[in-house]
Amino acid sequence: MGWFLPSAVILVCAVLLAVAARASSATLRNAAMPTLVSVIGLAGWDLACTITGTQIFPTPLDTALAFGELFESQRLWGDVTASLFRVTWGFLLAAAVGIPLGLVLGWSTRGFEALNPIVQGLRPISPIAWIPIAILWFGIGDGAGVFLIFLSTFFPVTVGTTAAVRNISQVHRRSAENFGVKGFELMRRVVLPAALPQIITSLRIALGVAWLVIVAAEMVGMESGLGYLINDARNAGVRYDLVVATMIVIGVIGVILDLLIRRLEHFDEVRWGYARR
């Protein structure tokens, strides 16, 4: 009988989906469609567990119960803060170094010629490959995590900022020149604001990368954080229900981080950069 309930749910949802797809109300379509598709997905997941008769892979219900366990044990909160702490500091440090460096590289031809080969040479090295060195230099604490996140975000931010500055249109450069804007004022009034929309885009990409890297780094070389939690759940008792629940937590936090950083795109000073693309 384990297959009957999910099959019925899928069938009902499929019918509702077909109805909703024809609905004239946009709000109904926007709200109903994703919900119904999610429910079909969950039911399909449950059905697959029943049909294969797996003893290890958790059903949606097992996963929901694992959530309860994670919250109850109060361990989740510590691991979430550990991961977020490393990502926040690594990201902020990388932005603080990468944005000014990118502005200089983009504006000064000589600086670009001198430093760009190094940046381009280091950029393709996966941050994961740095883990042994990170541990060697910083031990297995937060320092190594912050360092790894710094590395993973520094390159996208620097390269993105450099490209943004090099893309500044000639009319804007000439306008600035015409009105005698130079030196630091040129940076503040023209170069930085002209590059800002693209800088924000590179920050957004970098934050996404950071959230991917921290989980991997914690699985390999750290003793706390969401990545470590996944590894620990598997190693300590083949608790795949905890593994899947943690994965969902990682996904939700990733979405929240992206939503937060996207708010930067709504300021009047940068909206122009997204309007026509």
Next chain:
Amino acid sequence: MNESTTKVAFRGVSKEFTKKQESLRVLEDIDLDVREGEFVCLLGPSGCGKSTLLNIVGGFERPTTGSVTIDGQEVRGTHPQRVFVFQEYGIFPWASVWDNVVLGIRHLPKAEQAQVAQGVIDLVGLSGFETSYPMELSGGMKQRVEVARALAVTPDVIYMDEPFGALDSLTRLTMRSELIRIWETRQPTILFVTHDVDEAVQLAERVVVFSARPGRIAGIVDVPMEHPRELASPEYAAIKRELYGLLGVTRAV
């Protein structure tokens, strides 16, 4: 105003660009005097070097040979009182109308800035849009912002490189009469590049016609008509005919 004062003088100006070891001559031996407060149109086909000439007098490029002087001084770079108005919106999209307009007068005390900026914003008809951003404005309004930004510095020369080229034809007509009104109010010297014969006849006191590459002066035509100009008059038609003749274009399509 002293009619005979020479403001801008071009003497034997030539320009070559080198690309992949091939040199391309875009301007040849340009001699031209522009009087103080005069409105001169540089008219020619695309690629005749008229924009290059404007970039040279504006200080963005150097001539290969020859020289350009303004008030007797050789042009060696840009000058904050000689302002360029670009075709593709040189105003800053990240700054409000107000912040764009005060760019050239940012060193003045705030109160003075405010007085000047409000004056030119009113003059170009943008009152009420001070806090708007360029992306919220139409093409014509953006170009008004750029004109206001130029006027704010009380320019003695304004360079306009097909400033209305991106606008629709009705807006372009309005902008032309506005420009004439502003020119009559402020009397700056204006060098205006266009490939549009009508635009040249409607605006200029003198039209300098360029031949195709390498650009040479094919002829200079006076437009001795008072503003507002009657576009259906025989005089207007005669001047147009003369310009088409100099451009080597047939008058019937």
